[in-house]
Amino acid sequence: MAGLVPPGIPAVPADVSHTAHTKHDEKTDYMNLPCPIPYEELHREALMSLKPETFEGLRFDFTKGLNQKFSLSHSVIMGPTEIPSQSAETIKIPTAHYEFGANFIDPNLMLIGRVMTDGRLNARVKCDLTDNLTVKANAQLTNEPHMSHGMFNFDYKGKDFRSQFQMGNGALFGANYIQSVTPHFSLGGEVFWAGQHRKSGIGYAARYETDKMVATGQVANTGIVALSYVQKVSDKVSLASDFMYNYLSKDVTASVGYDYILRQCRLRGKIDSNGCTTSYLEERLNMGLNFILSAEIDHRKKDYKFGFGLTVG
């Protein structure tokens, strides 16, 4: 949700009776702006509402906590997986695998590891070295050669800004910076350089949020323009829309969706300009037991994906 940090202490003249001052009369104190959200979470609300993790087939997740900090998770996934193909037809191959994972979660240190039966290993580390400095690492190892990659991130959080430096394998370097300009508005930019593909890029982002809505925009020189808008209609319902335009490949996608968070369930639905509608329902059957239904219909490609699953713990 749009977790809003309350605006800073207003610099009003020392008037004993503050009865005349309403919220609109408070002057913004530019020395006490709130800390913005991290650069990669800029589109967080729109992503949460519009891009649920739809899947096809069966999904079963079981998480068991052994300790207050340590937990194990078992997952079974069965269903057709899409293979990217050059032709217009989608090729699906039925696969089934089991994934074992372990999580250690501490206020300062977080370790997450997952290993799958097809030989893939996924590991994430997040460590708060001090109050302001955080180190994150992410690694994915596979059996296939040259398909493994890893990345290190160093985050520094200032009073009203955040900066991040990234290093990845294949000589991938990136840096981004985001700054609060007013209590509601923040601006940021990023640069990256990929050595293996000899590509570099620069991008800018802006985010405006209030209690009721969040609007974000992002431009990059790789040709992507992404705008999004989320309106919180009530505390149970929010509507979101998203517009993505690639000015180099002249690719346009717009989508509109809703997100209903009710007491017993969470329902997200979306319709796209590519003729694709998706719906994702998480229903709480019991304490700790969630039933998941996912549906995705692509009218243009005549591709229909339906999935169901159960999450325990």
Added chain:
Amino acid sequence: MAAQPKRGGVSLPERRSASKPESSILARITSSPIFSRGKQAACDAAFASKKLIRSTGKAAWIAGTTFLILAVPLIIEMDREQQFGELELQQASLLGAPSTASANK
């Protein structure tokens, strides 16, 4: 011969001998330009209406399945939420009244 062709059936137009000066009424009607234009218009109308029915059918299918995916779970869940809310209200009124009565004593 002034034999009329059978009504209500498909029959070949009667053979007209070359020397015959006058032809039958029906043969004259069927060879007139108005009749051929009317027949062409009827064919075009049938073609267009077939296409219209097909595209209406496709649009109805797309609208129906999209409604099924987007709106039907929403209606069901909103109905359940309302029922759940009523149940809670009922339970609160059932349990709330005796406890407040006993607190007032």
